[in-house]
Amino acid sequence: MSTEYKALTLGIGTVELIDRPDGSQLLRNKEPLSPYPETLMQRLDEWAERTPDQVLVARRDASGDWQKLTYADAHQKVRALGQALLDRDLSAERPVVILSGNSIEHLLLAFAAMYVGVPYAPISPAYCLVSKDFSKAKYICELLTPGLLFVDSAGQFGPALSVIQSTDTTCVAVDASGYDGAATSFADLLNTPITDAVDRAHNAVTADTIAKFLFTSGSTGMPKGVINTNRMLCANQEMLASLMTFHRTQPPVLIDWLPWNHTFGGNHNVGIVLYNGGSLYIDDGKPVPGQIDITLQNLREISPTVYFNVPKGFELLVEHLERDDALREHFFKDLNLMFFAGASLAQHVWDRLDALAIKTLGHKIGMLTGLGATETAPSAMFASLEESQSGVIGTPAFGVEIKLVPNGGKTEIRVRGPNVMPGYWRQPDITAKSFDDEGFYCLGDAAKFIDPTNPQRGMRFDGRISEDFKLDTGTWVSVGPLRAKVIEAGAPLIKDVVIAGLDKPYVSMLVFTDVEQCRALSGLGPEASNTDIHYSPAVRARFESLLQHLIDTSTGGSNRVARAVLLDEPPRLDAHEITDKGSINQRAVLENRAAVVTDIYSATPSNDVIRLS
Incomplete structure (x- = not known):
């Protein structure tokens, strides 16, 4: 039984990489964008x-x-x-x-x-x-x-x-x-x-x-x-x-x-x-x-x-596709492609979808990845099916230019094309700061080539420039990749994490748990509070094990997570800690919960802090 993707023609095109005298590079698609209507x-x-x-x-x-x-x-x-x-x-x-x-x-x-x-x-x-x-x-x-x-x-x-x-x-x-x-x-x-x-x-x-x-x-x-x-x-x-x-x-x-x-x-x-x-x-x-x-009924x-x-x-x-054969057959029957956005898809979930597609159709259904933003309407880059996986953002879409700029040891990506906004409404100062002198929109994201010798394979997301920080040792911490690693390793108990450690001796994390998954692990009933669940021996042991795993697999201080706190209170919308679509605002969480960070780095932390020594 074939495990290849469904036969589709995807317009990825061929890219060219141009080195520039100022040290930046231009990555663009050789394929021109076809004509399009004036209005939608x-x-x-x-x-x-x-x-x-x-x-x-x-x-x-x-x-x-x-x-x-x-x-x-x-x-x-x-x-x-x-x-x-x-x-x-x-x-x-x-x-x-x-x-x-x-x-x-x-x-x-x-x-x-x-x-x-x-x-x-x-x-x-x-x-x-x-x-x-x-x-x-x-x-x-x-x-x-x-x-x-x-x-x-x-x-x-x-x-x-x-x-x-x-x-x-x-x-x-x-x-x-x-x-x-x-x-x-x-x-x-x-x-x-x-x-x-x-x-x-x-x-x-x-x-x-x-x-x-x-x-x-x-x-x-x-x-x-x-x-x-x-x-x-x-x-x-x-x-x-x-x-x-x-x-x-x-x-x-x-x-x-x-x-x-x-x-x-x-x-x-x-x-x-x-x-x-x-x-x-x-x-x-x-x-x-x-x-x-409701979604299942519709599908x-x-x-x-x-x-x-x-x-x-x-x-x-x-989970439902694995249990319901009729649902699985109907879901995959006419399906050409899938696409996710908003965060990284855990590899074990991706693997299970692939297995279900193969069981149903005899081949995989492609899962597209890419890069976009509200300011780019939204798409700017796409990955090929051969390279598509969590974190891979691919190559520029037709008609898009990507500018690669060295920035603090990383490569910042900027976007120019007909899909890019003219600016923010009635906020000219913020607009001016969002574009460079060549008219490229500054996303604030970093990326790196999958294979520096072969730009056609595309790029991998390398975190948000504004989220990265240095430890007191001068070591840079790349928050995006570390956050993705923690969420993957902590699945299904973790909804999201905030990485801390600016000017501190080591990295730590504030964890927003999936309370119901933690409740199931704890063995406690529906009357148990979030605090009771987080203090249960089974949950504490699982997060101690996670810390040990992160330490064992670290390559140095930049990704060695030494301490963690499980947050009893979910992120607050009015405090700007979370967007209505569920994205965590790292800066707001760290500012609003400064007392938690202080506790983590105390010489005598409270029992809320999970640590191995």
């Missing part, structure tokens, strides 16, 4: 005419049935909504802000805004529903000065709306029940009579018209508004279509939960569907125990042609 909504026009009855988007309704919307239906509704936005005199100075999560209404309003050239900004629902002070939502709205706020349930978002809504901002809601304020019905907007103003506005949209604002998580505090132009979105989708060439002849089918307020879900995945005339089935599940059951009915998830999602999914 030209694709909506195209598919509404060519394949009017094709399902564009679907979502389960309250009864559990799929509510489906075709390209023709969506096109008509988008034009009506576009007229409603024009009637309200919205613009880049008064954009649309979408506070709710993924829904058909969200997608229609987003498309309508882009259709008539009104920027929109999808905001994380967590900023209104999880946050206690709504500080991030308030900050974003003060930065954007929106003319319209959209929510699915005005009653649910009421407390946040009372803080962030200004007097000249219209609130539009799918459901206004339970809300004391004024809210316009989304249904009323759909009934807006269409005039020729829609066509005039639509024809005036250009490649440089702002399509949306996407907000980064913020490395030190408040998010930054990344300007996304139509050129960025269309160029990136052409890069993806040039890579996944099968989309040219096989419209993609996605079943996807990834949030649209992030570039992976909102630009990458939604864009792949629209650009290639495919179908998006909105998955209301999440990669957490309990909510993944039993919808066979994806490409599947995107975060590592935790694949980790939970693989």
Whole structure:
């Protein structure tokens, strides 16, 4: 039985590496980027005419049935909504802000805004529903000065709306029940009579018209508004279509939960569907125990042609695929590729997916890796299937130039291309600092060649420049690779780790555990507190063993982890310790938990500190 990958043609191209007099290098693809449309909504026009009855988007309704919307239906509704936005005199100075999560209404309003050239900004629902002070939502709205706020349930978002809504901002809601304020019905907007103003506005949209604002998580505090132009979105989708060439002849089918307020879900995945005339089935599940059951039900009915998830999602999914043959058969039936983002996928999970694909199909299904950012819309680099593994970011996409700059013993990577943002909205100082004098966007990431003698094999991620630090011995600690090693070695007990040791004699770590996995190991019941679980003999012994493993496999002080603390309190959104997509802000955690770090490095640490001597 073959264990090779499914036969696919991936557009990786051929790269060239150019040495420069200043010591930097340019890495670029010799393959030019093919022409692409000026605006993403030209694709909506195209598919509404060519394949009017094709399902564009679907979502389960309250009864559990799929509510489906075709390209023709969506096109008509988008034009009506576009007229409603024009009637309200919205613009880049008064954009649309979408506070709710993924829904058909969200997608229609987003498309309508882009259709008539009104920027929109999808905001994380967590900023209104999880946050206690709504500080991030308030900050974003003060930065954007929106003319319209959209929510699915005005009653649910009421407390946040009372803080962030200004007097000249219209609130539009799918459901206004339970809300004391004024809210316009989304249904009323759909009934807006269409005039020729829609066509005039639509024809005036250009490649440089702002399509949306996407907000980064913020490395030190408040998010930054990344300007996304139509050129960025269309160029990136052409890069993806040039890579996944099968989309040219096989419209993609996605079943996807990834949030649209992030570039992976909102630009990458939604864009792949629209650009290639495919179908998006909105998955209301999440990669957490309990909510993944919704995802499993969807995957039993919808066979994806490409599947995107975060590592935790694949980790939970693989357990069910191993137990449920019917689910496994249906999942792999039409699948061409998988892709993960947000963190590294543990190798043991990857191996299990490969084994399941071979069992089902007789060959592997490729798992793509690469590099991207909100500021690059998002994709910039892709790995070939032969080189693809966690940490490998590959070679530049078609049309992208990568600048390699020596920086503190590492190689910093910078990006230039039509997919790169023009800047951050209303933050010129931050924008200026984000680009070098040649117009390359400074990602802040480091990379190194897999094989310095063969650039075609691509590059491997080498951590974030800003996270790395020196011990008091002068030894550099490369946080990214060490963090990945710890999480892999500590699976499945570790959700994330923060590496400490700046100006200290050795490296230590603060651990956010997977409490339920630790609970199972401890043998304690559901009433046990996090502290009780972390102090249980079995859990302490497992982490002592992990420390010993890290010491035994270290190559020196830069990756020898001597002490650890298991954090009882999860990372806090309002304290900027975690983004709504689950990424840890290392700097914020270390600042907010300075007392823990002090304890770790004390000559007489408390019993919270796990150490071997």
